[in-house]
Amino acid sequence: MAYTRYVYIWAALIVLTAITVTTASLNFGRVGILVVLAIAAIKSTLVLLYFMHLSSEKRLLLKLLVPIAICTLAIFIGLTFTDVLYR
Amino acid sequence: METRDHSVGARIGMWLFLLSEILLFGGLFLLYAVYRSKHPGDFHAASMELSRFDGTLNTAILLTSSLTAVAAVFSLQELNKPKRTIFFLGATIAFGAAFLVVKAFEWTAKFEHGLYPNAAVLMKRPPGEILYFGLYFTMTGLHALHVIIGMTVLSVILAFIVRGKATQERSAALENAGLYWHLVDIIWIFLFPLFYLIT
Amino acid sequence: MASHAEAAHHAVGPWYLDNGKRPGIRGFITSTNHKRIGILYLVAVLSFFTVAVILGVLMRIQMLSPDSKFLSGQMYNSIFTLHGIIMVFLVVIPGIPTIFGNFFLPILIGGEDMAFPRLNLFSWYLYMTGAAVVLGSILFAKGAVDTGWTFYVPYSIHTTVDVPLAVFGVFLLGMSSILTGLNIVTTTHMMRAPGMTFFRMPLSVWGLYSTAWVQVLATPVIGITMVLILLERVFGIGVFDPSKGGDPLLYQHLFWIYSHPAVYIMILPAMGIISDLFPVFSRKNIFGYKTIAFSSLAIASVGSLVWGHHMYVSGQSDTASIVFSLLTFLVAIPSAIKVFNWIATMYKGSVKVDPPFLYALGFIALFSIGGLTGLVLGALSTDVHTHDTYFVVGHFHYIIFGGMGFGLFAALHYWFPKMFGKTYNYRTATVAFIVLFVGFNLFYMTLLILGWAGMPRRYYSYLPQFTDLQVIATVGSWIMVSGLGLMFGNLLYALFRGKKAEADPWGGSTLEWQIPSPPHAENFESVPIITHGPYVFPGRKEKKE
Numbered sequence: 001m002a003y004t005r006y007v008y009i010w011a012a013l014i015v016l017t018a019i020t021v022t023t024a025s026l027n028f029g030r031v032g033i034l035v036v037l038a039i040a041a042i043k044s045t046l047v048l049l050y051f052m053h054l055s056s057e058k059r060l061l062l063k064l065l066v067p068i069a070i071c072t073l074a075i076f077i078g079l080t081f082t083d084v085l086y087r
Numbered sequence: 088m089e090t091r092d093h094s095v096g097a098r099i100g101m102w103l104f105l106l107s108e109i110l111l112f113g114g115l116f117l118l119y120a121v122y123r124s125k126h127p128g129d130f131h132a133a134s135m136e137l138s139r140f141d142g143t144l145n146t147a148i149l150l151t152s153s154l155t156a157v158a159a160v161f162s163l164q165e166l167n168k169p170k171r172t173i174f175f176l177g178a179t180i181a182f183g184a185a186f187l188v189v190k191a192f193e194w195t196a197k198f199e200h201g202l203y204p205n206a207a208v209l210m211k212r213p214p215g216e217i218l219y220f221g222l223y224f225t226m227t228g229l230h231a232l233h234v235i236i237g238m239t240v241l242s243v244i245l246a247f248i249v250r251g252k253a254t255q256e257r258s259a260a261l262e263n264a265g266l267y268w269h270l271v272d273i274i275w276i277f278l279f280p281l282f283y284l285i286t
Numbered sequence: 287m288a289s290h291a292e293a294a295h296h297a298v299g300p301w302y303l304d305n306g307k308r309p310g311i312r313g314f315i316t317s318t319n320h321k322r323i324g325i326l327y328l329v330a331v332l333s334f335f336t337v338a339v340i341l342g343v344l345m346r347i348q349m350l351s352p353d354s355k356f357l358s359g360q361m362y363n364s365i366f367t368l369h370g371i372i373m374v375f376l377v378v379i380p381g382i383p384t385i386f387g388n389f390f391l392p393i394l395i396g397g398e399d400m401a402f403p404r405l406n407l408f409s410w411y412l413y414m415t416g417a418a419v420v421l422g423s424i425l426f427a428k429g430a431v432d433t434g435w436t437f438y439v440p441y442s443i444h445t446t447v448d449v450p451l452a453v454f455g456v457f458l459l460g461m462s463s464i465l466t467g468l469n470i471v472t473t474t475h476m477m478r479a480p481g482m483t484f485f486r487m488p489l490s491v492w493g494l495y496s497t498a499w500v501q502v503l504a505t506p507v508i509g510i511t512m513v514l515i516l517l518e519r520v521f522g523i524g525v526f527d528p529s530k531g532g533d534p535l536l537y538q539h540l541f542w543i544y545s546h547p548a549v550y551i552m553i554l555p556a557m558g559i560i561s562d563l564f565p566v567f568s569r570k571n572i573f574g575y576k577t578i579a580f581s582s583l584a585i586a587s588v589g590s591l592v593w594g595h596h597m598y599v600s601g602q603s604d605t606a607s608i609v610f611s612l613l614t615f616l617v618a619i620p621s622a623i624k625v626f627n628w629i630a631t632m633y634k635g636s637v638k639v640d641p642p643f644l645y646a647l648g649f650i651a652l653f654s655i656g657g658l659t660g661l662v663l664g665a666l667s668t669d670v671h672t673h674d675t676y677f678v679v680g681h682f683h684y685i686i687f688g689g690m691g692f693g694l695f696a697a698l699h700y701w702f703p704k705m706f707g708k709t710y711n712y713r714t715a716t717v718a719f720i721v722l723f724v725g726f727n728l729f730y731m732t733l734l735i736l737g738w739a740g741m742p743r744r745y746y747s748y749l750p751q752f753t754d755l756q757v758i759a760t761v762g763s764w765i766m767v768s769g770l771g772l773m774f775g776n777l778l779y780a781l782f783r784g785k786k787a788e789a790d791p792w793g794g795s796t797l798e799w800q801i802p803s804p805p806h807a808e809n810f811e812s813v814p815i816i817t818h819g820p821y822v823f824p825g826r827k828e829k830k831e
Contacts, residue, residue, distance in 0.1 A: 075591060083606035084533075084603075086606065087601070
């Protein structure tokens with residue numbers, strides 16, 4: 001069936017969820033947040049590319065939008081931390 | 088794809104709107120980032136109060152609802168089988184409802200334990216935990232609101248398809264509703280580890 | 287357009303009163319036509335501007351003497367708060383994009399309407415609702431909001447006046463702004479006529495386009511900030527409450543993360559219009575088209591990184607203050623480049639100082655003063671002295687009123703004949719400009735001096751040594767307001783009694799001058815094909831692009 005492509009992505013997402021829950025119990029300490037965020041980023045990328053069809057998107061503008069949003073947010077949070085970390 | 092290219096304008100508009108939603112939550116993620124960096128131990132302790140099972144279950148529910156959502160779009164745009172679309176849309180909405188039910192149970196459990204903003208029990212906890220729960224209710228609450236909005240939009244699209252107003256040629260609204268739903272899923276993909284999986 | 291309709295309605299141009307579906311005002315407020323929506327915004331924005339000016343006049347009357355009993359302290363606080371909220375959220379942020387962006391963007395790019403006409407009308411409904419909520423908040427709870435338009439915590443959390451309604455109104459206005467920005471970005475990408483590449487678009491479009499990105503990306507942050515105020519007030523979530531571990535400074539970060547880029551939302555469209563005016567009134571191509579276009583994007587992006595310069599003395603870390611100060615100095619560069627390019631455009635041009643250009647020149651003078659005083663505020667040491675004084679008030683009125691305001695007035699005088707098909711009296715417009723300009727500088731230059739001398743802002747009284755300057759400032763404000771009255775009166779008169787305007791009164795070269803005044807409902811008889819850049823004037827030998 002033509003839906004199989006989407007089911008595979010869904011399966012990958014479920015597996016990644018299982019992985020992230022398991023790593024959480026493994027206590028990576030301070031790196032832990034980076035690991036779970038990385039996995040969350042991978043899951044989100046799968047949703048963006050395949051469920052939201054960005055991988056087959058022709059217009060460059062649409063492919064740049066999410067990176068722009070992430071960069072903007074990263075800069076907002078980063079600059080705020082120049083305050084919060086050094087008071 | 089022919090149909091998709093005619094609706095590029097609407098799709099650009101929808102993606103820009105999704106961008107604004109990301110930035111809306113972004114402000115809350117900023118607060119989370121700052122407060123977690125200040126109180127890492129408290130955040131960990133507070134997160135132990137949440138049920139990892141419920142969180143994981145909700146994650147699975149939303150991920151599956153994303154599958155049914157994209158299946159709904161696919162069924163109409165590529166296969167031209169509106170009846171399947173209606174089935175998949177119904178399933179997506181049902182999963183959304185299931186998510187909200189689980190969330191309601193979680194929140195009520197917190198209320199019963201006195202772990203909500205300004206509650207006497209919470210006020211005795213260290214500041215980091217107070218902030219954790221303040222952010223927990225705000226962020227999952229705002230997310231739940233978006234789940235409700237998404238379910239409403241999907242129901243409207245469902246009605247359009249039943250009435251024949253949305254067809255294979257005119258599927259932009261369905262596709263854009265799907266995009267919105269996927270964003271709701273993505274936000275939860277981040278909320279889940281940030282609140283439930285703190286080490 | 288039936289010609290009998292044209293003949294019958296001579297009051298304000300044919301299609302305004304006759305839309306076919308519903309006549310009169312009802313036709314206006316249910317129309318999705320971008321030109322009508324632009325007019326709706328024009329009426330709304332100028333009405334709210336008038337209200338806010340009156341509030342300003344009341345403030346200046348209070349400041350005529352140090353023991354004036356004209357306003358109580360509480361009333362004064364509420365008045366400057368409302369003056370700020372109305373000016374910032376109802377006039378200056380929406381102003382040019384909603385009035386001239388809506389009316390002219392489709393025409394400037396050779397299109398028929400905005401990408402999302404119904405969303406456009408919905409944006410106006412949101413705007414009006416937000417305005418009603420903000421103005422209505424005066425009537426509820428224990429009185430009008432008195433926190434300053436900045437709603438700083440902890441006061442905004444604890445004060446008993448009607449903060450919730452006011453911030454909810456701001457939230458709605460933010461939503462309206464996001465939708466307008468989204469519409470402008472999509473329209474610019476999707477609705478350009480054949481041959482209209484990005485680098486053949488008028489610079490006013492670049493101004494609107496860069497602004498629209500900031501509207502979409504930055505506005506949500508103030509949306510969530512307003513929601514957080516509500517949540518803190520109602521539920522006590524604690525994010526800004528030190529007794530619960532919260533940090534009030536994070537409120538300021540979130541607030542200014544939007545509100546600083548907001549001032550670029552205010553100025554970039556105005557700069558864009560100025561960029562269109564200089565070529566026309568010098569009859570010469572703009573100097574450095576691509577530089578100006580890219581500088582608009584640069585100002586939009588770098589300008590989103592400087593918000594901490596509002597917080598140098600709030601308790602922010604020195605590291606952050608230094609970083610923000612450096613970025614603040616950097617963002618001045620593209621703005622300065624624009625000023626040089628505009629002036630260079632006049633060189634060896636054939637300059638004609640008609641009213642629109644008069645306001646454009648006024649813009650250059652006032653924006654430059656405002657910009658230079660911004661450097662004083664952007665530098666850490668001098669900011670310690672000038673923070674929260676009248677120096678800041680003088681600075682932002684020069685930049686916002688002198689910049690965006692005069693840009694709006696320039697646009698009004700430039701596009702009035704096109705929008706309404708009527709001509710106004712140039713001499714009266716010139717006199718109005720002179721009165722306005724003299725009054726403006728007498729008023730705001732005095733504020734700069736007062737601020738440097740130590741006069742704090744948001745105070746309803748002051749030390750006796752400031753009296754003379756305060757009186758001069760108030761008199762300046764009266765002259766300024768008279769100029770405003772004369773200017774608007776002149777245009778209003780022309781609306782009803784003006785002579786018919788031709789299609790191209792200024793010898794312009796952008797697309798709007800090639801269609802009738804006022805434009806037909808569908809803008810162009812046939813889709814224009816673009817073969818060259820926007821500023822080409824016959825009879826000049828230009829360098830090849």
